[in-house]
Amino acid sequence: MSDLRRSAEEWLAQDPDPGTRAELRAILDGGDEAALVARFGARLEFGTAGLRGELGAGPNRMNRVTVMRAAAGLGRCLPPGGRVIVGFDARHGSRRFADDTAAVLSGAGLRPEVFADPVPTPVLAHFTRAFDDVVAGVMVTASHNPPRDNGYKVYWADGAQIIPPTDADISAAIDAVGPVDALPLGDSWPVHDGADLYLDAVASLNLGPSDPDLSVVYTPLHGVGGEVLLSAFERAGFAAPAVVAEQAEPDPDFPTVAFPNPEEPGALDRALELATARDADLVIANDPDADRCAVAVPHDGGWRVLTGDEIGALLAEHVLRHTTGPDRLVATTIVSSSLLRSIATAHGVRCTETLTGFKWIMKAGKPSDRLVFGYEEALGYSVGDDRGVLVNDKDGITAALAVAALAAQARRDGRTLPDLLDDQARQHGLHTTTQLSVRVDDLAQITAAMTRLRTDPPTRLGGRAVDSFDDLAHGIDGLPPTDGLRFRLSGHARVVVRPSGTEPKLKCYLEIAVPVHGDITTARARAAAELDALRSDVAAAISGPPPRSG
Structure with a gap:
């Protein structure tokens, strides 16, 4: 028996999922060596982005064994009895993976809590930060990846994604986990119901006055952001956005888009069609887990989709006009526009650049700095007020609300978002x-x-x-x-x-x-x-x- 076949048989013996067991048994019985190599010739590496990969059997795929091993490794790196918040999106397998995580953590002596329903990633990140006794958070999501993928993100007690060396410590602990059918498992844990804590925090942000006459078209791209975003807009005093009906409900197959990523060509087509029909003032899109935000505005008789850097520059200016103090800090990454530095200088605040990824943006600056805004060009933004950023990760819902507030202010002044971008270009x-x-x-x-x-x-x-x-x-x-x-x-x-x-x-x-x-x-x-x-x-x-x- 080859080493790969031996590994596959060992995997079969511990796999609790009848679906992946059947998949692997068919591969073994059919002698499909290429499929074995694809699944067992490598493994998903646990890093600062956690895990992300295609669904299927084997260590190089996302499945219940991979998730249970990750949860067991994480549990060994957490203080006994610590509270862990677990969230999940609407992708294939997400709820099952969340429950498996809770069962493993509970069996390891931790106190997991799982959301009752799919939630946006920023909701999970905020919950992780909001309680003093929470030691970590887990979000089961593959964000904007293709439908066949899923993933596993880990947040630390500060509500930010893990960075080195924590990722390496967890990875080493995962490597030491034996067969998952030998893990002690819990069978019950508390359940979170709703996102009110997050929505209350969003409503408290000073983002500027609302405009009930602002016409907004929105799409969650078959993701989980719709209900929370609509509630956030209502609490802030905006009219309910018109939602693209075909993309309104969570659907793990993402049937109307080739890739569920608002950056991809064609992803916003249906939203733009609805906005044209309604003569809307603004188009907003979230990716499937609602941690990113795309924006389009009327321009020259059509629609202009703003780049991530353009949205970042506009939001930075907006946040800095609504905050005060010399200790303010804005942050972006080395691949984003250098315009942010010029804007920060004009406002008398510090700006710093980090490696790519919000895990680094949230660690930017000195202990004496107060991070009020962070962004990366890939449509990720963390918005704050004088208390600092609300979420220690990218948050497409508060970003959407801030864009709406900025558009409302421009509308009252008889101007548009492209006008504001032109102003920035002339100045900087x-x-x-x-x-x-x-x-x-x-x-x-x-x-x-x-x-x-x-x-x-x-x-x-x-x-x-x-x-x-x-x-x-x-x-x-x-x-x-x-x-x-x-x-x-x-x-x-x-x-x-x-x-x-x-x-x-x-x-x-x-x-x-x-x-x-x-x-x-x-x-x-x-x-x-x-x-x-x-x-x-x-x-x-x-x-x-x-x-x-x-």
């Missing part, structure tokens, strides 16, 4: 950003591209000289080491290249800033042309020998 220069993502079937392609760029970096990109090249694996500017590369170009331009932490993608983040002298339209056209040239050269650099001339 026009910062234009875009992304280039390359999805691969073989992760070795990503490794090869990163190695090529490290050993023979380009000297020119987009017609600009590469002034400096940073290998972020060595730790730069006080940042922890990470697998990434940064190119600073002549003028004000920047490229960052890194592997995605959650998907088989190589991601490139491009920024060009140009001064605005006179007509803003001319400046935008110039920036767009320069960004296209930069994108073309970066695409060539990651796929083959780097360009040597512009």
